[in-house]
Amino acid sequence: MKARLALVTVLTDDVATMKQFYRDVLGFAIRSEADGYVEFVNDGVRLAICTRQVMADITGGHGSFTTGKKGQAFELAFPCESAQEVERSYNDLVAKGAIPVKAPATMPWGQTTAFFADPEGNIHEIFAD
Structure with missing residues (x-):
């Protein structure tokens, strides 16, 4: 593994609202979209929004993906x-x-x-x- 970030994924329960904000307010264009997931065009590190449930499903339910965040989760x-x-x-x-x-x-x-x-x-x- 290289110690280099390739993707930042924002976990949410409301992809539609977050997609609208990151697209319409911040100005990110959409690269691809699927049920519960959207990825934006960005030079450098990829940026995506994904539902907690989709992440739990693809990891076999491991981790705390289905619980909401507590406090500030990340900063861009x-x-x-x-x-x-x-x-x-x-x-x-x-x-x-x-x-x-x-x-x-x-x-x-x-x-x-x-x-x-x-x-x-x-x-x-x-x-x-």
């Missing part, structure tokens, strides 16, 4: 070219339906960063160096 970070782009992007995402979490601010490590959430409360960030 989206780079911007400038602090001004972070501000514009944040305002655009919130206008399209992203849940505002923290408006753009200069972080102690020097980046301009803003935080928003998807329909299930997963908090993501946009940032510029």
Whole structure:
């Protein structure tokens, strides 16, 4: 095995709502779709959304795929070219339906960063160096 990520899968009980958010709010195009699963076009790491039940079925019921998440499960970070782009992007995402979490601010490590959430409360960030 190589220590390199090839796929990030977001587990959910509501693929339709999450698909709409990642497609219409974040702007990901759909690469492929099946019952309970959708994969998006993305350079680099693949991004997919899958129902917990589909994941439980394909793994033979192993693991805790059928139980809901507790707290923040993951974070996606989206780079911007400038602090001004972070501000514009944040305002655009919130206008399209992203849940505002923290408006753009200069972080102690020097980046301009803003935080928003998807329909299930997963908090993501946009940032510029």
